[in-house]
Structure formats: structure tokens, C-alpha cells
Amino acid sequence: MAGLEIKSVTKVFGAVRTADSLSLVVEPGEIVAVFGPSGGGKTVLLRMIAGMFEPDEGDILVGGRSIVGALPERRGIGMAFQNFALFPHMTARDNIASGLRAKGRADAASRVQAISRLLKIEHVLGHMPRELSNGQKQRTALARALIGNPDVLLLDDPLRNVDAKLRYEMRLELPSLLRRGTAAVLYVTQDYREAMAIADRIAVLVGGRLEQIASPDEIYLSPASVAVARLFGDPSINLAETTPLVEHGTLFAAISGARMPLGMADTLPADRPYWLGVRPEDLGISFSAGEDAMPARVLAITPMHEKAVLLLRFEDGKEWLAALRPDALNVVADDAVFVRFAQEAVQLFDRETGLRVSLSHRRQAA
Amino acid sequence: MSMLQLLQANALVGRKARPRGRALPYLLSLPALLVCVAIIVPFVAAAVYSLQRYRLNLPYLRGFIGIQNYVDFLTDPAFWNTLRISLVYTALTVVIELLLGLGIALLLRRPTRFHNAVSIVLLLPLMTAPAIAALMWKLMTNPGFGILSYLVGLFGLTDFKWASDPSTALFTVVLVDVWVYTPFIMILLLAGLRSLPRQPFEAAALDGVPATFVFFRITLPMLAPYIITASLFRLLDSIQQFDIIYAMTQGGPGDRLMVFQVQAYLEFFQYTNVGRSAALLMILWVITNILSNIFIKNWLRLRARAHSQA
Amino acid sequence: MEHESLAGRIFRGVALTLILVFFMFPIAWILLMSFQTNEQILRIPPRLLFEPTLANYEALISGQLHTAAGNLEITFMRNLWNSLVLSSGAVALALLLGVPAAYAFARFKFRLGETIAFTLLSFRFAPPLLVLLPLSLYYQELGLNDTYFGIVWVYQLIALPLILWIVRGYFEDISPDIEHAYRLAGHSWREAFTRIAVPLAGPGIAAAGLLSFIFCWNNFVFALILASADKQPVTVGALAFVTASGIQYGQIAAAIVLSVTPTLLLALYAQRYLVEGLSLGAVKG
Numbered sequence: 001m002a003g004l005e006i007k008s009v010t011k012v013f014g015a016v017r018t019a020d021s022l023s024l025v026v027e028p029g030e031i032v033a034v035f036g037p038s039g040g041g042k043t044v045l046l047r048m049i050a051g052m053f054e055p056d057e058g059d060i061l062v063g064g065r066s067i068v069g070a071l072p073e074r075r076g077i078g079m080a081f082q083n084f085a086l087f088p089h090m091t092a093r094d095n096i097a098s099g100l101r102a103k104g105r106a107d108a109a110s111r112v113q114a115i116s117r118l119l120k121i122e123h124v125l126g127h128m129p130r131e132l133s134n135g136q137k138q139r140t141a142l143a144r145a146l147i148g149n150p151d152v153l154l155l156d157d158p159l160r161n162v163d164a165k166l167r168y169e170m171r172l173e174l175p176s177l178l179r180r181g182t183a184a185v186l187y188v189t190q191d192y193r194e195a196m197a198i199a200d201r202i203a204v205l206v207g208g209r210l211e212q213i214a215s216p217d218e219i220y221l222s223p224a225s226v227a228v229a230r231l232f233g234d235p236s237i238n239l240a241e242t243t244p245l246v247e248h249g250t251l252f253a254a255i256s257g258a259r260m261p262l263g264m265a266d267t268l269p270a271d272r273p274y275w276l277g278v279r280p281e282d283l284g285i286s287f288s289a290g291e292d293a294m295p296a297r298v299l300a301i302t303p304m305h306e307k308a309v310l311l312l313r314f315e316d317g318k319e320w321l322a323a324l325r326p327d328a329l330n331v332v333a334d335d336a337v338f339v340r341f342a343q344e345a346v347q348l349f350d351r352e353t354g355l356r357v358s359l360s361h362r363r364q365a366a
Numbered sequence: 367m368s369m370l371q372l373l374q375a376n377a378l379v380g381r382k383a384r385p386r387g388r389a390l391p392y393l394l395s396l397p398a399l400l401v402c403v404a405i406i407v408p409f410v411a412a413a414v415y416s417l418q419r420y421r422l423n424l425p426y427l428r429g430f431i432g433i434q435n436y437v438d439f440l441t442d443p444a445f446w447n448t449l450r451i452s453l454v455y456t457a458l459t460v461v462i463e464l465l466l467g468l469g470i471a472l473l474l475r476r477p478t479r480f481h482n483a484v485s486i487v488l489l490l491p492l493m494t495a496p497a498i499a500a501l502m503w504k505l506m507t508n509p510g511f512g513i514l515s516y517l518v519g520l521f522g523l524t525d526f527k528w529a530s531d532p533s534t535a536l537f538t539v540v541l542v543d544v545w546v547y548t549p550f551i552m553i554l555l556l557a558g559l560r561s562l563p564r565q566p567f568e569a570a571a572l573d574g575v576p577a578t579f580v581f582f583r584i585t586l587p588m589l590a591p592y593i594i595t596a597s598l599f600r601l602l603d604s605i606q607q608f609d610i611i612y613a614m615t616q617g618g619p620g621d622r623l624m625v626f627q628v629q630a631y632l633e634f635f636q637y638t639n640v641g642r643s644a645a646l647l648m649i650l651w652v653i654t655n656i657l658s659n660i661f662i663k664n665w666l667r668l669r670a671r672a673h674s675q676a
Numbered sequence: 677m678e679h680e681s682l683a684g685r686i687f688r689g690v691a692l693t694l695i696l697v698f699f700m701f702p703i704a705w706i707l708l709m710s711f712q713t714n715e716q717i718l719r720i721p722p723r724l725l726f727e728p729t730l731a732n733y734e735a736l737i738s739g740q741l742h743t744a745a746g747n748l749e750i751t752f753m754r755n756l757w758n759s760l761v762l763s764s765g766a767v768a769l770a771l772l773l774g775v776p777a778a779y780a781f782a783r784f785k786f787r788l789g790e791t792i793a794f795t796l797l798s799f800r801f802a803p804p805l806l807v808l809l810p811l812s813l814y815y816q817e818l819g820l821n822d823t824y825f826g827i828v829w830v831y832q833l834i835a836l837p838l839i840l841w842i843v844r845g846y847f848e849d850i851s852p853d854i855e856h857a858y859r860l861a862g863h864s865w866r867e868a869f870t871r872i873a874v875p876l877a878g879p880g881i882a883a884a885g886l887l888s889f890i891f892c893w894n895n896f897v898f899a900l901i902l903a904s905a906d907k908q909p910v911t912v913g914a915l916a917f918v919t920a921s922g923i924q925y926g927q928i929a930a931a932i933v934l935s936v937t938p939t940l941l942l943a944l945y946a947q948r949y950l951v952e953g954l955s956l957g958a959v960k961g
Contacts, residue, residue, distance in 0.1 A: 513722055
């Protein structure tokens with residue numbers, strides 16, 4: 001039986017459809033990240049599940065039973081908040097134990113010990129929230145959400161307010177922590193890397209609609225729409241508008257002074273406008289010209305993470321980014337170069353609907 | 367609370383509970399609503415009385431006379447006297463208290479221990495009941511033994527009668543009002559001054575901008591919301607002043623201090639003319655209502671600012 | 677500002693001294709008077725050095741006044757008691773009514789709530805006689821003028837707006853997520869209110885309560901118009917005192933001292949919150 005089941009949930013605030021017919025199933029023990037830009041409706045969705053708002057339409061089920069209309073305290077839900085929301089007038093211990101005490105659990109003390117050992121906050125259990133560092137607050141909040149072994153665990157961007165080092169550590173720690181129980185975990189984040197690192201599946205929420213629900217790899221390699229493609233990847237995907245041409249049964253895209261082969265002509269209708277997308281790391285740079293190479297000028301080179309990012313300008317004035325390994329780099333700013341990409345790296349999206357169009361040769365999603 | 371328990375119990379059963387959940391805020395504010403009703407009912411009654419011929423000593427003459435009570439005021443010198451005295455009293459007290467309060471606030475601006483202690487001690491007059499404050503000053507201005515009468519006597523004013531002399535009565539009650547309420551302006555402006563950002567002042571000091579320029583072009587404009595709110599607050603209280611004047615002279619000598627509420631009180635209890643008293647108060651209400659609408663706007667702005675700082 | 681000229685410092689010193697004298701002298705002088713006999717008070721020129729007497733206080737506390745015209749009963753202690761009962765009663769009722777309402781106004785945005793909050797606020801500035809005079813016509817008939825409850829009820833006009841608006845501000849400053857977290861941990865709405873919201877707004881509730889107490893205690897006109905002789909507070913009682921024949925001035929002074937001492941002490945105790953209370957929560961100290 002499904003842990004958490006969201007069925008066509010809709011919520012309207014004023015004229016804005018903050019949740020537009022959302023459907024999502026989270027199995028027990030599964031982590032689903034809800035990812036999307038801010039204002040996309042992520043927090044509202046969590047709050048409807050937690051019972052702070054009620055959906056206008058649709059149903060929410062936990063363990064097969066509808067919880068719509070039930071009081072928050074009767075829903076069997078644990079939640080960690082972005083701003084921690086610790087009870088300021090209680091010690092960390094009392095914060096963590098509050099749920100167990102409400103249920104009259106006798107083993108509260110030992111369970112608090114166990115969970116705080118797991119989260120490495122045993123030594124601060126006697127402290128008040130204001131005496132805790134942000135990292136400790138965050139761990140206390142997590143312990144409080146986890147301790148009751150809830151059927152559904154909601155995490156509202158829990159790493160938003162902690163520093164970069166801690167965020168990195170927690171990204172490694174969280175998946176195993178969250179999988180300890182059988183909770184269906186919904187993890188809201190604005191950081192696609194966090195979503196990819198932690199979740200089994202990612203639900204991409206844009207403008208109140210779920211654009212795609214899939215595994216991290218699948219979302220990255222075959223985004224369902226141009227909107228999803230843009231959200232994953234840093235630097236983000238390069239896009240060009242194109243209307244492919246057919247020559248000798250092969251499809252070509254004429255972009256920026258080059259003819260780029262796309263694949264077999266019979267796989268998609270030609271003479272329609274598409275978005276052509278290529279991720280920056282799939283671009284190749286060389287000094288050798290060719291029909292399948294886009295002549296460009298290197299405007300700037302910037303290091304970013306472990307890569308070097310090149311800002312390229314094509315003859316038609318369009319600008320793309322390429323991400324290369326620094327050791328493979330033998331260009332300097334202002335060089336004239338030629339840009340290539342493999343057919344397999346191309347993603348095509350319908351210009352009107354924004355939806356992905358599959359090509360026959362696409363490699364299978366891992 | 368039994369209603370609440372019922373509500374909670376019903377809420378537990380799930381889906382059906384939601385309409386009742388929505389009733390919760392209404393239930394919580396029901397008692398406050400009752401108090402509102404308890405205010406509005408007599409208020410409406412007063413509005414109705416103001417349109418009636420209604421004298422407690424002549425109950426059989428009671429009846430609607432439209433706006434006759436108001437029309438009568440137009441040709442009634444007592445009414446114009448009341449309006450004039452009320453406005454003069456208000457203008458004098460608010461202006462003096464504002465200037466004095468601003469001056470003291472500026473003197474105490476730096477948050478040293480001594481300044482903080484002074485500002486706390488200065489609050490004591492404000493925490494004294496105004497009616498009692500009037501009594502204190504009455505004792506001090508007694509022509510027989512009052513210390514102030516003695517002190518002005520040393521300066522040759524041997525026959526200074528304070529509140530009992532028509533020519534100095536207004537001065538005396540204004541003095542008491544200033545004594546009680548200046549600290550109010552002071553404490554609000556002091557809080558305002560201390561909450562101002564420091565950068566403009568530091569920049570001005572670095573640039574060697576003259577002090578008068580800093581005061582009129584930086585301090586005053588930045589303090590304006592506090593000055594406006596504090597003044598309107600005082601304006602609203604001052605035009606309705608009752609306690610000090612009633613405790614000091616009951617509106618006398620003669621009709622020298624017949625401000626709105628004192629006049630209305632006497633109309634009601636001495637002349638038992640309910641209709642006229644109510645009409646007088648309705649006029650005062652119209653004035654205060656206009657002022658309080660302006661006040662609330664400013665007040666809300668300040669309040670939002672205080673909370674965004676928190 | 678840090679480097680003040682000598683003239684500036686002298687001016688500041690003189691100005692502060694004059695201000696302190698003007699605002700403190702009346703309180704100090706009345707305090708001195710309350711320890712003087714009538715003869716000492718009437719002496720000219722007045723003296724700062726005198727042999728203090730507690731006779732004025734003794735007379736007030738015993739309720740027996742010996743005058744040339746004979747023995748006089750004074751009910752001042754009764755007035756003091758009335759003030760205490762009325763003010764505490766009014767504050768208790770206002771907290772009981774106001775805190776849940778303030779919570780509702782802070783947490784749920786609903787039109788009726790705003791209407792109530794603003795009606796109470798605007799009537800805070802309406803002429804009190806407008807409400808009191810019509811009430812006086814019926815209060816006696818209903819017998820409310822002779823009950824503490826009748827007066828406590830009208831004192832809500834003073835205490836409720838204050839409590840509502842200050843406490844509302846404190847509730848608004850508490851993140852709703854804290855209460856949500858408490859509810860998700862398995863607590864009812866009422867537990868979240870009493871164990872999270874109320875304790876966290878505690879300082880605000882205490883401040884609003886203390887200030888309402890001061891304002892109720894200092895009120896004059898409500899009881900003057902509505903209360904029967906038996907239920908009158910010190911403000912009204914002290915005034916009646918002055919007009920009573922044969923009263924000695926030292927006793928008036930002593931009565932004044934007794935009536936202002938409680939509020940002045942409370943004010944000193946609660947001074948941290950006075951700014952906020954005086955501005956109905958618009959300015960934080």
C-alpha cells in the first residue's frame with residue numbers, strides 16, 4: 001500500500017492556481033524530492049499534506065486513508081521546517097521528545113538518546129534553541145521530525161539555512177537517515193544537486209504543475225520539457241530555436257552557421273519549430289573547421305566548480321556556454337574556435353508545447 | 367470553554383470537521399465582539415437622543431425634533447465658547463508639549479545610564495492619574511498655603527489666583543496638562559530618535575555638516591512619523607480633556623473652561639438636558655473621528671515598521 | 677556629538693536640572709505635605725525642615741477623622757480597595773477576552789476580526805461620555821452601578837483595545853511554523869495555544885496587563901458617572917475628599933500619595949514596556 005498518495009490536488013489562492021491538479025505517489029521507504037523554482041507551489045503542497053491548508057479539490061491519502069479534513073495532530077506526519085521552528089522555550093531534549101510525550105510514550109527518554117546519538121547532538125540536548133548553532137538546530141529539528149517514526153515525513157528545504165560545509169555533509173548523511181524507517185519522504189528543495197543527491201525520484205513542480213516525476217538520471221538525461229531541462233544543470237542547458245531540414249533521409253538543424261545532424265528523418269515531423277538543447281558539458285571545442293562545427297569566438301573563460309566555463313559567441317550573435325575540464329583546455333579568450341556536439345547529446349523540445357520530442361537514436365536512460 | 371471542547375471533539379472525526387474549524391476564529395473573538403456591541407449600542411442611543419427633545423426633568427415633552435439641537439447651537443454663544451475653549455486648550459497643550467517633549471528627547475538622546483534614568487523618572491507624572499494630578503496642583507496653587515502661590519509672591523505676584531481667576535485659569539490647567547502629558551511625547555520621540563539609522567548622521571558628521579542643517583534636514587524628517595503619531599495621539603486626548611479640568615475647576619470660573627466634555631457633563635447632570643448633551647458629544651465625536659482616522663493610518667505605518675524591525 | 681563644547685555641556689546640565697525640577701517637584705512636595713500637620717502646612721514661609729507626622733496616614737487608614745466640627749467618617753480605604761478590585765477585575769476579564777481574540781486576529785485573517793479590532797481602536801479615541809451618559813440612564817435601573825461587574829465591564833473600553841493590539845503584535849511575531857510543528861507532534865489546537873503561543877507572547881501579555889491595570893486605576897470619568905458611592909475608586913474618592921468640609925490639607929496629600937503609589941511603582945517595574953503600551957504597540961522601546 002502506498003505511503004503517501006496525492007490525487008489531483010488543486011489549491012487556488014485568489015486568481016493563482018498554486019497547486020494545479022497534482023498527483024504523486026510516494027512508496028514507504030522512498031524519498032521523493034519536490035524540486036522547482038521558488039513560488040512554484042512546493043511549500044503549499046507540503047502544507048496541504050500537513051494540514052495547514054486544505055486542498056480545494058482532490059484527495060490526499062496516507063496508508064490508503066484520506067487525511068483531508070483531519071486535524072494536523074492526527075495525520076501521522078513528521079515535518080522539518082526550513083526555519084527549524086524549534087520551540088524557543090524548551091530545551092533541545094524537550095523539543096525532540098514533544099511528540100512522544102503527547103502520545104504518552106514511556107520510552108521517550110531512551111528514544112531521544114538513540115536518535116540524538118544518530119544525529120550527533122547528544123551533547124547539546126540540555127541546551128535551549130538560542131544556544132545552538134544553525135547546524136545543531138537543524139539536526140534537532142530533524143530528530144524531532146524523525147523520532148515518532150511517522151508514516152509520512154515532510155522536509156521543507158531543511159538545508160536552506162545552514163552553511164555550505166554542513167549542507168555538503170548532510171547531503172551525504174541524509175539519505176541513509178531518512179531510509180531508516182518506512183516513512184514516505186517528501187523532500188522540498190530549490191537546489192537541483194541536493195534533489196539529485198538525496199532523492200530516489202524527483203518531482204519537478206513549476207507554476208503549480210508537476211512537469212515530470214522521474215529518477216534523477218532520467219530527469220537529467222531526458223527532461224520532459226524545456227522548463228525541466230533548464231532547471232537542471234549549472235551552467236544551464238544551451239538552447240537554440242531551429243526548424244530542422246531533411247536531406248537524404250537525415251534531419252539537420254541549421255544553427256549559427258553550421259549544419260548539425262540530428263538523426264533519422266522519419267522520427268519526427270520536420271518543418272516545425274523546435275528548441276534544440278545541448279548541455280554545456282556536451283560541447284566540444286577545437287580549432288578545426290567543418291560543416292558540422294559552429295564557428296564561435298571565446299568571449300571569456302571562468303572557473304566554476306571543477307570545470308572551466310567558456311562564454312562563446314556565434315556569428316549570428318547568439319551566446320552559449322561550454323563547460324570543459326581545465327586540463328583539456330588549450331584556448332584563451334578572444335580565440336576563434338569551432339564548436340561541435342554529438343547527435344546523442346541533442347535534446348529536442350516542441351517549440352509550442354515545450355515538451356520533449358524523442359529521437360530514435362537516443363541512448364536509453366540509465 | 368465547553369463550546370470549544372465540543373468543537374474540538376467534532377473536529378476529531380475528520381472531513382466534516384472543517385466548516386467548524388473555520389468557525390474557530392469567530393468563536394475566539396465572540397467576547398470581544400460583545401464588548402464592541404456594548405459600546406455601539408449606547409453610542410447609537412446617544413446619536414438618537416441628539417435628535418430628540420429629551421430632558422430628564424420633563425419626560426412628557428420627549429420627542430423627535432430632527433436636527434433642532436444642532437441648529438440651536440449655531441446661535442448659542444455657550445456652544446461657540448465651548449468650541450473656542452476646546453480648540454485653544456488643544457492647540458496650546460499640543461504645541462507646548464510637542465516642543466518641550468522634542469527638546470527633552472533630544473537632550474536624552476544618547477542612551478547613557480543617566481539619561482535612561484532621567485527618562486524613566488520623567489514618566490512618573492504620566493503615570494499619575496490626571497484627576498489626581500489636578501488635585502496635586504490645586505494643593506500647590508492654593509492662595510492660602512500653596513507653595514507655588516508663595517513662590518510667585520516672592521516675584522511680586524502677591525495676588526496670583528491661578529485657576530480661580532478667569533484670566534489665569536486656562537494657563538493653570540494647561541500647565542497641569544503639560545506636566546502630565548509632556549513625558550508621553552518625550553518617551554515616544556525618544557524611542558523614535560534612538561531607532562533612527564546612524565549612517566546619515568555619521569556621514570553628516572564626517573562631512574562637517576552644520577548641526578542646524580542636520581536637525582532640520584535629517585533628524586526632523588526622519589522623526590516625522592513619530593512626531594505625527596504622537597501629536598495626533600495628544601490631539602485626540604486633549605480635545606476631549608475632562609479629568610484635569612473637571613477636577614480643577616468643573617469648567618469654571620464662570621464658563622471660562624467649558625470644554626466639550628465638561629459642558630456635556632453639566633448639560634446632562636446639572637441641566638438634565640440629555641438631547642443637548644448628546645448633540646454636543648456627537649459634534650465632538652465627528653471631530654475626533656476625522657482625527658482618529660488620520661491617526662490610525664499613521665499608527666499602522668509605525669506599527670508595521672516596528673514589527674519589520676523585530 | 678561626542679565632543680561637546682563647554683557651553684553645550686553647561687546648557688545641557690541646566691536644562692536637565694530645570695526639567696527634573698519641574699516634573700519631580702510636585703510629587704516631592706505633596707509627599708512632604710503628607711507628613712505635615714495643618715499648622716506646619718499653613719506656615720509662611722514654608723519650611724523644608726519639619727518634624728514629620730504619620731497622623732494623616734493614621735486618620736486615613738483608621739477611617740476616623742477628628743476635626744473641629746467633630747468626628748468624620750472617611751471611606752478612603754474603601755475607595756482604595758475598590759480601585760484594586762475594579763482594576764484587577766477589569767484586567768483579568770480583558771485578558772480572558774482579549775488574549776484569545778488577539779490570537780485569532782493574529783493567526784486568521786478574517787474580516788470580522790479586523791472590524792472588531794479597528795472598532796475597539798477607534799472607540800479608544802471617541803469621547804467616553806458619548807458611551808457613558810446613555811449607559812448612566814440604564815445602569816442604575818439595572819442595578820449595575822452598584823456592582824463591581826458593572827464597572828469592570830465598562831473598563832473593558834480602556835483595557836481591551838490595549839491588550840488586543842499589544843498582544844496581537846506579539847502573536848504576529850511568533851512564526852506560525854512553531855505552532856504547526858507542535859501540532860504535528862500530536863497536540864491539539866488548544867495545547868498549541870496554551871503551551872506555545874501564550875508562553876512565547878508572555879512578556880507582551882504581562883506588559884499589556886500591567887499597563888491596563890495602570891490605566892484602569894488612573895481612570896476617573898467612568899466611575900464618576902457610573903459607579904454608586906459605594907463602588908467608587910480612589911480617583912473619584914480623592915476628589916470628593918477635597919470638597920468635604922473640614923478636611924485637613926495634610927490628609928488630602930496623604931490620600932494623593934496613597935492613590936498614586938501603586939501605579940507609580942508598577943510603572944517603574946514595567947518601564948521597559950511603557951513605550952510600547954503607550955503607543956498601543958506601534959513603537960517598540
